[in-house]
Amino acid sequence: MSKKTLAIAAVCASAALLLTGCTEAPTQAASGNCTPEWEFETIQDGKLVIAAVGTLPYVDIRPGSTEAGGIDGSFYTEFAKRACLTPEFRSLGGPAAVAAMTEGQADVAAGGWYATPARGESIGQTLPVWFNYNGIVSASGLGTVEELKGKTVGVVGGSVYVAPLEKAVGADHVRQYQSADAILQDLKAGRIEAGIGTAVELGHQVQARGETNLQVVVLDEDPKYPDLTQGGDVNFPHTKDNAALGDALEEYIADIQSNGTVERVLAEYGAGDPKYTTK
Template structure:
């Protein structure tokens, strides 16, 4: 009887050890980060009305990065101008949108390695036959750009325009250019090109000869000093660049 009790005790002890050994592996789940993205940045981030979810290049990129780096994401719809405030107040953990890396923003937040690079595009009315190779060619005119973007800062810094109007979205800019409310609109070149390709507007033209003055990198954005999240993001970016996943995402959204 004593031997049986000892044997049972030994068995229970062995099971306990096994459970303790296995518990950490089974209990550790992949972290989930809340990612802020806009609903108006086609094709980088936009609201798919069929699924009522945010989709786009930067959504696919952060999802692929998370898979490669071992974390999950939850996408939260946020207006562009509210992205950094939402990040700094911890309403979101990461920004994944068509947000260019700038010195001013670097003072407030930290940027990951580059995901995609581009500059601004210029759109005018189709019946406007002027040649516009730079911002300077629109001196004295009323122009527009999306609020919170680096393009607004660049236009205001020029100080040569009659007025610089700000808009919530590229679609709003295109509307006012078509209606003649502003002379020209500036915005993310891939976004303008994509929108005009998918929804042609005979009243508008994307100026082919225009040379962007704000060239930059689109990156994931984290709170200042959040090195842990930043390291995970950069590790994931390196992996999806190396295995070709990022190139496939860029091709999928037709912005190469």
């Protein structure tokens, strides 16, 4: 894939919701007169609890609502409906979302999650829903990892980029943030010189903020920095010991890939290029 500059993007950060512990024993999914397409246990009766790293274009949490916008918000809202469950989105940071799944406080996670071997040790991961690419946002059009050396670079804490970025440019040059929006705020203020993350998220965030002075450049794959440049498979993370939930999610993925839902939803959020659904 050749390097290309993406449109710029940004969005309002969603209101944070407090994570409350759930001590109920798992119960079989069921709801009213609805006939579920799949049978699996959830941590709360009649609910699908979703640990959501709330940033567009992935998740836009609407306080007090059982729906959420964004790519994952759309997918999980439909999945819960077809499973006869009420979706409950809880706004969390990346590490807290992993903890929620491992500690019995969430069934699944939303937020454009890449499947990685390290994550697979503690949480369940599905087959890919779609494919994402990595990018750099800056005012000067930085477009390679080498060009980041000597610069102060922002990254979302708990993301897959932190460790390889610290190794590539030095930990003293890396600043961690709660969200891509926070990265863009410091970039605009001149406190950092670049940010790194998924190209779709950075592009959407910059465009939504109207930051015409910022550029997002998709990273070409670089064998020297594979963990930063090769992109990743976006999946639906879930509690590791819930095999029935994992099977249901994979059946749902196959359905929304074959009926065009994935392409349609991605296109709504600026990811209509075929490279996002085919490798």
